[in-house]
Amino acid sequence: MGEGRRQRDAEKPTARLRRLARIGALCLVVLAGGGCTRSYYRDYADQDVYRILSKRVLDWRWRVPERKVEADPKSRMADPSNPNRPPIPGDDPASRLFQVSSAFPFEYHGWKKRGTAPIEYLDWQKKLPTEDDDRVKLGRDSIMNLAIVNSREYQFNYEDLYLAALNLTLAQFQFMVQGFSQNGVFFQHLGNFRNNSNQLQLASANGFNKEFMTGAQLLVDLANTLVFEYSGKGFHVASPNLAINFTQPLLRGAWARIVTQALSLQERGVLYALRDFAHYRRVFYVNLIASNGYLGLLTQLQSIRNQEENLKSLERNLQMYEAELQGGYKTVLERDQVAQGYQQSQLILLQAEAGLQTQLDTYKLTLGLPPELKVRLDDSALEPFQLNDVKLDELRASNDRLYLGLYGKNDIPDSEIPRSTLAAAARQLQSALTELSTVNTKSFAELGGWQSKLDAERKKGFEGPDDKELKAIFERKTKLAGDLKVVLEETRLSLQDDHDKVQTLISGLDKAKPEDAVKTLRDDLVNKEFRSRLSELFVAQNQMRVFLIELKPVDLSVEQAIAIALSNRLDLKNALAQVTDAWRDIEVEANSLRGFLNFQYSGNLAAAPSHSTLYRFDASSSIHRMGLTFDAPINRRAERNAYRTAQITFQRARRAYMAARDQIVQQIRFDMRQILVTRKQFDIGREQLITTSRQVEEAEYALQHDPEGRPVTLNLLNALQLLLTARNTLIGTWVSYETSRLNLYRDFDLMDIDANGIWTNENDPQLLPTALRIAASAPAASLAIPAGPFDLSGTQSREASLFSDVKSTDRNLVVPDEAESPSNEGPLNDAELENGVAPPGGAPGVPGGGPGAPAGPPQTPSPFATRPQ
Secondary structure, X not given: OHHHHHHHHHHHHHHHHHHHHHHHHHHHHHHHHOOOOHHHHHHHHHHHHHHHHHHOOOOHXXXXXXXXXXXOOOOOOOOOOOOOOOOEOOOOHHHXXXXXXXXXXXXXXXXXXXXXXXXXXXXXXXXXXXXXXXXXXXXXXXXXXXXXXXXXXXXXXXXXXXXXXXXXXXXXXXXXXXXXXXXXXXXXXEOOHHHOEEEEEEEEEEEEEEEOOOOOEEEEEEEXXXXXXXXXXXXXXXXXXXXXXXXXXXXXXXXXXXXXXXHHHHHHHHHHHHHHHHHHHHHHHHHHHOOOOHHHHHHHHHHHHHHHHHHHHHHHHHHHHHHHHHOOOOOHHHHHHHHHHHHHHHHHHHHHHHHHHHXXXXXXXXXXXXXXXXXXXXXXXXXXXXXXXXXXXXXXXXXXXXXXXXXXXXXXXXXXXXXXXXXXXXXXXXXXXXXXXXXXXXXXXXXXXXXXXXXXXXXXXXXXXXXXXXXXXXXXXXXXXXHHHHHHHHHHXXXXXXXXXXXXXXXXXXOOOHHHHHHHHHHHHHHHHXXXXXXXXXXXXXXXXXXXXXXXXXXXXXXXXXXXXXXXXXXXXXXXXXXXXXXXXXXHHHHOOXXXXXXXXXXXXXXXXXXXXXXXXXXXXXXXXXXXXXEOOOOOHHHHHHHHHHHXXXXXXXXXXXXXXXXXXXXXXXXXXXXXXXXXXXXXXHHHHHHHHHHHXXXXXXXXXXXXXXXXXXXXXXXXXXXXXXXXXXXXXXXXHHHHHHHHHHHHOOOOEOOOOOEOXXXXXXXXXXXXXXXXXXXXXXXXXXXXXXXXXXXXXXXXXXXXXXXXXXXXXXXXXXXXXXXXXXXXXXXHHXXXXXXXXXXXXXXXXXXXXXXXXXXXXXXXXXXXX
16 A cells, blocks of 8 residues: 555656646647737837837927827728738739749638728718818818828828837837747657657747846746657656856946947937928928919919909900991001900910919829819918909999990991980999999998008007118008098099989980980090099009008018027937937947957756756756956957948038038028018019009000000000019019918928918917027027127118128119109199100019110000099
């Protein structure tokens, strides 16, 4: 009995080991076949990346809206399928022939159940914000949002930011505990017959390694082998073995400042990438909105509208020429000149419309939208450029029809026109005069609103580097507003007088001779008086509304703008940090020139050879070894070259920083210069538009009187072309100014673009003052020494700063009406009419003006002449 108990006691460890072996084998199979799921690794990577990015948002200037790296679910790029097991995409048939795996079975085994899916998300258009006509509205506030959702370029740049942070997770893992577990199952057969041996071996090696930021490395490895013998020789356990290795460098590769430099570069690099992406968002916004984007499209749209207005004017004049040609008042040559201008205008309009559509298609690609998608430009920004009431165009067209209708049909003489026709025409004229009076009343109201703005501007005062010039322009506008009030009042009285004349004509129509009534109604009231009132309101509205178009001011001197940019530019901050990176790299490479002096420890803990219990280590079987190793720095050619390269790279980084600083200053000076130039161009463009609108009205008035020997037809065509050019120039200059202003804020890196693509701090009155105060109180933002100390008082003229190297006798803006010449605003007085003064092509501020310039419209009686009381 005692012998049996000893046998059972001896078998107990063996049974336990067998059960443990079975469990170990089962775990090995599970780990080998499964492991963590794809979804786990994907989510874990996202969690690490988003945590890294959020920790680096230390300042609102490089704040980026939180979002996933995947495309927006509303996007054309959206992928609603399972990202860890995407469906099979369609393949190119020709490329399919060269898929090597297609020749083997089971190519799609396990994949077919995923199904197939098109490359593009087909339901994205259902989620587009559309208007009632199913068109997508392209407005300033919606464009950036459309691009954020659909732009392939924007998505690619955000993915680059994600990948930069993803790469950092691997660098961070370098200093984490890195576990490992290696397992194997082997069947071994040895010998034959009575000497054969059949064994099942379970081998495992489990442990971890750890790299410390001091340069030390630790490796712990526990190896064990379980052997099952099936030849009647029993169960054997291989002795477990625990290996420990530790190394600490003392010279080369020692100290945290050397070991962690590679990690620091990637840690800092993610911050650089985040700043670069924040700056990219501002650049992307400006590119979408400015002259190469939305505002440029508006410029083309307004040019088309201006061309359409020009075409309508030519069409009206052509119809008049056709009628007067039949009556013998015009020649075929004059008619053909107008017809040629009309045809040429049609061609230009056709080309402009095609050009706009081409630009729209290109713009859609930038937004990530298909070219065939129907869109509509939000033209609300063009409302200030509607310089005349649309009612004036309607009244002008109806007046032309009335005028031509009074010539009679089929060459009927004036004496044979029925009195009923004359009475109907007179009542129609009365109605038109009433409508014109309504337009005049509205113009009075607009003038009152403008004068209220001028009063507020006067109370605010004029400060800043260009206060004298701003005050001069204000005085110019104040004088113009006073003159316009006089003109509109005279027009109101004249309209009442004209209305009375028409009523008198109607009352005495039964007693008057038909030819006299026709002459009075057609030539005097319709052609002269009504056209004169129409022209007065046309010019007055042009003069008033053109000054109601406002430019958003930039109240900064050049030095202040430079200081703000140097204090806030993200790329300059990156360049400064990269100089430090290059300097530290020198120290890292210098460390590699030293020899290796390492402290090493290695331990091998083993179990007693005759013991059958797991993990029972015995000191008699264990080994411990420690000491120092030294490798003399004899062969250091590669290290020497790397060290020298690092020194040169550092100098390059210094120069790159200086270049970045200088380029920023140059760009800010350019932006401020463009703002100054385009603002003055806009002021001049206003005067050009006023002058050219007067020329058109003068030319059309002269056309009705047709003085012999005067090229009235060519004068009219030239005046219409000048008006078209002036209108296009005005909208183009306004867009150029807005583009320069957007560029300036972009180059400040002060734009706050939210998740919906809205520039949120555009109208923040404290943005620039706060930025200037911080720039003035902060340490120097540049290591480079400026040419001179910055004057941040804001009192120095921007013109003097921007044109400091260009000598000019006079760069101040001289508006035409401030020159030493007669007033260029109506109404003209009797002395001017007697001397033949009219708005000539040589007027200051008009292309081709100056001494010797071609003459303008003929010196005919003006519709703005003072009428005798």
